[in-house]
Amino acid sequence: MFRNLMAGVAVGLLLASSPASAAEDRVVDVVAPFEITGLDPAKSGDVFLRMRIVETLVEADAQGKPAPALAKQWTVSEDGKQWFFTLQPNVRFHDGSALTAEAVASALNVARAKPGLLSKAPIEAIAADGDAVVKITLSKPFAPLLAFLAESRAQILAPASYAGAEVKSIIGSGPFKLTKLEAPQSLAVERFDGYWGAKPEIEQARYLAVGRAETRALMAESGDADYVFNLDPASRTRLAKSDKVKLISVSIPRSVLIKLNAGHPLLSDVKAREALSLAIDREGVATAILRYPAAATQLFPPSLGIWHDASLSPLSYDPEKAEALLTGLGWKKGADGILTKDGKRFALTLTTYPDRPELPLLAAVLQEQWKEIGVEVTINSTNSSEIPAKHQNGTLELALMARNFALVPDPIGTMLSDYGPAGGDWGAMNWVNPGFQQALDGLTRIADVSQGETLRRQAVAAIQADLPVIPVAWYQQTVAVSPKLEKAGIDPFERTFGLETMRWGK
Amino acid sequence: MRMILNRLLQAVLVAFTVGLLTFIMIRLLPGDVAYRIAAGRYGYDVVDSAAAAKVAAELDLNKPAIQALGLWLYDLLRLDLGTSLVSGEPVWDELVMQLGHTLQLAVTAIFLSLLIGPPLGILAGLNRGGFLDRGLMLVSTALRALPQFVVGLGLIVIFGLMLNLLPTAGHTHGSHLILPAVTLALGLAAVSAQVARDAMVDVEQSQFYRFARTKGLPEGQVFTRHGLRNVAVPIVTYLGVQFIYLVEGVVVVESLFAWPGIGHALVHAIFGRDVPVIQGTALVMGLMFVALNAAVDGLCYIIDPRRRDA
Secondary structure, eight states, X not given: OHHHHHHHHHHHHHHXXXXXXXXXXXXXXXXESOOXXXXXXXXXXXXXXXXXXXXXXXXXXXXXXXXXXXXXXXEEOTTSOEEEEEEOTTOBOTTSOBOOHHHHHHHHHHXXXXXXXXXXXXXXXXXXXXXXXXXXXXXXXXXXXXXXXTSGGGOBOOGGGEETTEEOSXXXXXXXXXXXXXXXXXXXXXXXXXXXXXXXXXXXXXXXXXXXXXHHHHHHHHTSOSEEEOOOHHHHHHHHTOSSSEEEEEEEEEEEEEEEBTTSTTTSSHHHHHHHHHTOOHHHHIIIIIOSSOBOSSSSOGGGGGGOOTTSOOOOOOHHHHHXXXXXXXXXXXXXXXXXXXXXXXXXXXXXXXXXXXXXXXHHHHHHHHHHTTOEEXXXXXXXXXXXXXXXXXXXXXXXXXXXXXXXXXXXXXXXXXXXXXXXXXXXXXXXXXXXXXXXXXXXXXXOTTTTHHHHHHHHHHHHHHOSEEEEEEEEEEEEEOTTEESOOOOTTOOOXXXXXXXXXX | OHHHHHHHHXXXXXXXXXXXXXXXXXXXXXXXXXXXXXXXXXXXXXXXXXXXXXXHHHHTTTSOHHHHHHHHHHHHHTTOOOBOTTTOSBHHHHHHHHHHHHHHHHHHHHHHXXXXXXXXXXXXXXXXXXXXXXXXXXXXXXHHHSOHHHHHHHHIIIIIIXXXXXXXXXXXXXXXXXXXHXXXXXXXXXXXXXXXXXXXXXXXXSHHHXXXXXXXXXXXXXXXXXXXXXXXXXXXXXXXXXXXXXXXXXXXXXHHTTOOSHHHHHHHHHHTTOHHHHHHHHHHHHHHHHHHHHHHHHHHHHXXXXXXXX
8 A cells, every 4th residue: 555655655756746848838937035015906916017917007207207007198287286198099908997086096095095195295186087097096296296196006907807996807007918926936937919018029927926036137147037037145146157047237216314313412513423324335335245346325226317416516425524523422432331421321223124235245244334333233134124123212212224216216305205395204314404305395396307307406415424324335136137038127116027128030 | 454544533633733833832921922033023223112012913812822822723624724913924835935945954864874874884894994995984973963053064065165165155046956955964874874884784793694605605695685675674764863963954954055944934933923923834744753763664665575464
């Protein structure tokens, strides 16, 4: 009997492991770290958007400017409070139903009742205005609305996707349609032949969420994956030498920042914050840990075009000046090299999170560099949500974080939520600067890029001078692409993997 | 019959204890639950106090602990494990899918380990002090000492990259099963080979085994008639213990190979404070442990006739 059982299992094993030649099929295997935590666009909407299953009303072009998507064009009333979006004609969802203004309005109303940037826009009502026009009424002029509508969480699903406010299935209108979903790890798509826009050449693709960076890199190297998103620094260096993959890098609108509690007794003086900033060898940090020359000289990287001010004097590394500043504030080094004043030590806790593996490493380097100037820092590497939680209960001292300024293509969205009058969970804390607030407020009224120039410079300079956050480094995104795939690229705004433009080489 | 009743009682006790313990432990973990769930749902770019407030309101997180525990127990009596706080899917549906993947992995690993470990161990035991015995000791100690993470990466580098024979990670084809299963199997085999070797040495030194040889039976017959059954009992008993190693192993191996199983899900559920998923997973694992022990007892009962008289 035992022998029969063994034979049975052996046969089963053989059947289960029938080799399928992954390399030869014409399915693009996309691998990225993002797990599919649920169908709701508020949870994993970015994955559905990146796979081009769903679309938004407004897209972003390569410079981050608003571009037509499901909305063909738009107009705004004189007072800036009423927006009219004319929909593309003849758009069908993957279930065959037509895109109507009614469907768009109800999708957006569901989206803005959930966590997301849209819920923070001053929207009074979203309603259909006839069959092909969506009307959005605002309580005050708000130029960043276009960028907010481009956010992945503002995606438009077919009416059949919803049961009340809950999303039961993903029926989009994008060039690819969802054929299989195995949350949290994988999904499969195939080309949607009824797509209204340019038809992609790729016929099928798969998405796999792989949390471990080393596994992702090995999948790229072995040819198991055709498009691998987000490589860790060590793997990137190794893969650059391999001829089995092509590496593509692009600077992205994401910065490593130190958030400071400007209301903390040790940090309330801007000179103390400046001293902490001067003690950071940004070039060294970037080269040693991120392994690319990406030391931040100001908050926004050059890739953010209009928000980067090349004329601003850069943040520099000068530990001696840092020590002098702290001495000027009355701090003296004790026997153990740590600064003290009135019997109190200059000791702070730095909160960070390991979701981005480079952050705890960076924290350790910062700890060393601050020790040089007599500042004692304890690292608390924990869940990312501790930063907003400690911001709210006021116990946060320092936080090291990687902030994405392109949650919507225009950083103004992130700026408003992070540096508004009351500060922000992922931005300023107990920082007051009326001039900055006026500039930010002014920017929400001005749609024209050149008109906002002065205000933007004013805002960026205020952050550079007051240091409510200390910029450390700018990010680069790297993908590893199979040499068999042509026209693959990276979208700096992380809105698409580029399936719609890729094609297989001959 | 009494054994089965005992095991059933044990299962109920395990279910209750596991539910209570996980509940208390999760409550004791530091950090605000609503924030942790929001981070699990929406990711680090989006989690903020507004999202946490919406989570707290939606899930009614501020109800008293005793009430929450009571609700869970009541639902459990109705065989309802609740819905995941992160994904919003029924816990039962998620468990069935993940458990299926994990069982596929675990059963394959156990089977492979049985093919590798005990035969090598028995051979080594029969040739005590020989080349195989010493080599096996070295290799099995090394394999047991190395973290599965390292063994798995090593296998990926050898079979995925250098030889390009097997896919590295994923779960679309059957061949994706091989490397994670072998990683687990090597760790299991390292132990079962040692157990088999020691059992074989004991049996070989026993009087009945020596007598069988003395009465002139060929070596093969001595082993199949007098050795195999006696060696099998400790090996099978040890299988039950190895389940613990498997539980620890699937957590690591599933993450490394992007295998959508229960271990991987458990880690994420703990990060995201997904209480119903943690409770459901712990419950299923606890019950599996009871079932496995019952199966081991049953097998030993069949193999070892002496137990039937007792």
